[in-house]
Amino acid sequence: MSQPYSFRDHQNVALVMLPVGPAHEGERPMMSSNFLTLDGISKRYGVLNALESISLDVARGEFLTLLGPSGSGKSTLLAVLAGFTEPDRGCVSLNGDDITRLPPEARRFGVVPQGYGLFPHLTAYENIAFPLRVRRTLRTRIDNRVQEVMELLQIEGLGDRLPMHLSGGQQQRVALARALSFEPDLLLLDEPMSALDASLRRDLQAELVRLHRQVGTTFIHVTHDQQEALALSDRIVVLNQGRAEQIGSPRAIYDRPASRFVASFLGKNNLLDTIARVGADGRLQFHWHGHRIAARPGAGRLTPGPCVLVVRPEAILLDPVRGGASHSDERVRGKVVSRTFLGASTDIIVAIGDDILMVTLPAAAPPIVPGEDVWLTLDSERLWCLPGGAPPCELSSVSSELAA
Structure with missing residues (x-):
């Protein structure tokens, strides 16, 4: 029997997203209000239904959170979006184009995995620059862009440090900067704050809201923390045993749960x-x-x-x-x-x-x-x-x- 997919198995690959051909700076697809669509996504591992008929429209610039307990299908769904897992049924579309079987390197998506996935032998600057270098970006552009995202994440002065010499919060900021350095159309975040203490987590939640508003990129965020989902999201997808129990705004889900599971799980x-x-x-x-x-x-x-x-x-x-x-x-x-x-x-x-x-x-x-x-x-x-x-x-x- 095959085992359920672990999104963290490919965390560095997700962050790199090597292009299939030379990149052309400034080229970005036209966006519609619902630029990402999931239609009937299903995935089985033997007798386990990891995902069951998930359908969802995501608007450009939205902050969407996938919320649920362990084993609910959150990371599997994120892996389908990243291209690491191919669904058994269903379709993933970006701007109306079917990308279900498009490999990860052909998707313009950034990823921040749970363990950050920083290369330990590279400095913070080199980690952030890596996605640009593999895209054959001009050196002057790399330097300018790295400085831009380091300023955006407020980590100026940390460029020459190795990850082992950074705190947990600083490592998370470097991981975010690396994922944003090539200006992705979509940012996938797999429980990026799970390793942080409660106080630092609250501070970085506020920072993530500020960052999302400033860059305008669509964020899809995975967490099992209900308060984190309520604080960050425009909409929440509550998952349970591979099914979407409810999709809606934090207020709607909090005040009007659609099932006993949602009512008991959320707050x-x-x-x-x-x-x-x-x-x-x-x-x-x-x-x-x-x-x-x-x-x-x-x-x-x-x-x-x-x-x-x-x-x-x-x-x-x-x-x-x-x-x-x-x-x-x-x-x-x-x-x-x-x-x-x-x-x-x-x-x-x-x-x-x-x-x-x-x-x-x-x-x-x-x-x-x-x-x-x-x-x-x-x-x-x-x-x-x-x-x-x-x-x-x-x-x-x-x-x-x-x-x-």
Whole structure:
């Protein structure tokens, strides 16, 4: 049985992208709004479906992130784009031209692999200049371009250092400079920040956003880090077991997940298993722990039966129970199990019957202690429903009522 492809097996080849003939400076293809198209891309390794019917249009200048857990197909899809892996089915098109079987060296793509792929015996300057030299670029142009990208990546003064004498962040900047030196049409980034510590990763995320805006090149970025995907991307493709579970903007995917997998994978979420029933007024109501959460008429294509309410921790208001206060039609009572201070916020775990809910409060909120009884109010503008066997539906207006 053949083994799944590892994108890092060819990291240096990806970065070099040797041309099949002499390069002509200034020649760049005309771009359309969707200049890169994937149509039904599938790839199998024995019994493993690495990719299953992936279809996607990518606009010029877009920052697209492939997000998913290990084994979801992210790096395999990037390898198909780079030309290292040929799909079993489907087509990859650039500006309307089929490039599915075009070799890597014939594609004008830059790559930044996970381990950076710097040549250890070459200085930073020589690493950055390498793609230009193999393209037979004039020496004066090489020197000017290397200086341009080193200034762009803010690594002036590091040109004579070997990679072993550079920090992790500096190596990443050199790798980015090398991938951008020949002005590629597309930049592929395979988890380029996975080896960095949290603080440096945040700094370089901001740097990557600045770089993308400044150069205008299309970026396709692979990561398993949800926060990184949300912070960097124009759009996100959420992959799971070789399938695209959802494609959309960070806000759309965060607020309106298309499946239970997306809801549980992207950030923190409370998934409340409820039963949808038709109430006396003819409207669907969601029964949960003796409460009815009722949707306004026309809230969506919901049908009676099991469904899942998706509630973000920050979409729950929490108040202590004071002086034996009676129940409220808009609140659910629970007991605090634990609290975790996170600096800018605090996570509170609340037990309601057999369910456990997470609530995220600002750090400045009044202290809530374990064992305390609290009222929880769901923000009606932030609820989302995943009905069983039906498309997702937003509950743009909800109320909580005590069941009869």
